[in-house]
Amino acid sequence: GENVEQHPSTLSVQEGDSAVIKCTYSDSASNYFPWYKQELGKGPQLIIDIRSNVGEKKDQRIAVTLNKTAKHFSLHITETQPEDSAVYFCAANIGGSQGNLIFGKGTKLSVKP
Amino acid sequence: DAGVIQSPRHEVTEMGQEVTLRCKPISGHDYLFWYRQTMMRGLELLIYFNNNVPIDDSGMPEDRFSAKMPNASFSTLKIQPSEPRDSAVYFCASSFFAPATGELFFGEGSRLTVL
Numbered sequence: 001g002e003n004v005e006q007h008p009s010t011l012s013v014q015e016g017d018s019a020v021i022k023c024t025y026s027d028s029a030s031n032y033f034p035w036y037k038q039e040l041g042k043g044p045q046l047i048i049d050i051r052s053n054v055g056e057k058k059d060q061r062i063a064v065t066l067n068k069t070a071k072h073f074s075l076h077i078t079e080t081q082p083e084d085s086a087v088y089f090c091a092a093n094i095g096g097s098q099g100n101l102i103f104g105k106g107t108k109l110s111v112k113p
Numbered sequence: 114d115a116g117v118i119q120s121p122r123h124e125v126t127e128m129g130q131e132v133t134l135r136c137k138p139i140s141g142h143d144y145l146f147w148y149r150q151t152m153m154r155g156l157e158l159l160i161y162f163n164n165n166v167p168i169d170d171s172g173m174p175e176d177r178f179s180a181k182m183p184n185a186s187f188s189t190l191k192i193q194p195s196e197p198r199d200s201a202v203y204f205c206a207s208s209f210f211a212p213a214t215g216e217l218f219f220g221e222g223s224r225l226t227v228l
Contacts, residue, residue: 043219093213101213103156
């Protein structure tokens with residue numbers, strides 16, 4: 001079935017370095033790609049999203065890029081800080097706007113001070 | 114607004130018992146979702162409601178699971194009888210937007226352990 005693949009499953013970086021998380025999706029009808037951050041003991045929280053009519057979106061230290069031809073999108077975090085440590089989930093709306101959000105399996109990011 | 118409120122935060126029960134999880138969505142949000150999170154399967158959509166009406170329950174694993182939304186400010190997810198494989202964190206989320214088009218606001222989850 002349609003799905004969203006996310007890599008890597010774990011990522012460890014030094015404070016100040018950049019972190020990149022990549023996702024691929026299978027449904028060419030997908031047009032909405034959000035990223036959620038989940039801190040320990042909490043529910044996921046939206047940090048940034050992108051729609052298929054743009055190729056890149058930035059919000060301070062985070063950015064997302066989208067390649068619709070290749071069906072992949074990535075999260076970039078620059079100047080990482082210890083408080084960025086969390087599990088990050090990508091998602092895509094499989095079935096387009098009338099479908100449902102399918103989440104990747106998550107990436108556990110650890111930022112070492 | 115206080116956000117999406119779920120209860121209980123933790124539930125430990127024995128196999129065969131009935132479990133009821135509760136959710137209060139954000140006021141004004143027309144959509145309510147129930148998700149299940151496990152290490153093996155990640156975040157899975159179980160069911161969602163629009164204006165208190167169940168729209169898609171294709172993710173509900175089996176007849177042991179049921180969900181209701183009697184009014185705009187309350188929903189329940191019931192498991193009867195519970196089994197050890199139901200152990201997971203169950204999240205409720207609400208949204209102003211139709212599914213797959215905008216932000217979901219998640220509660221803090223209900224961690225269920227079935228012994």
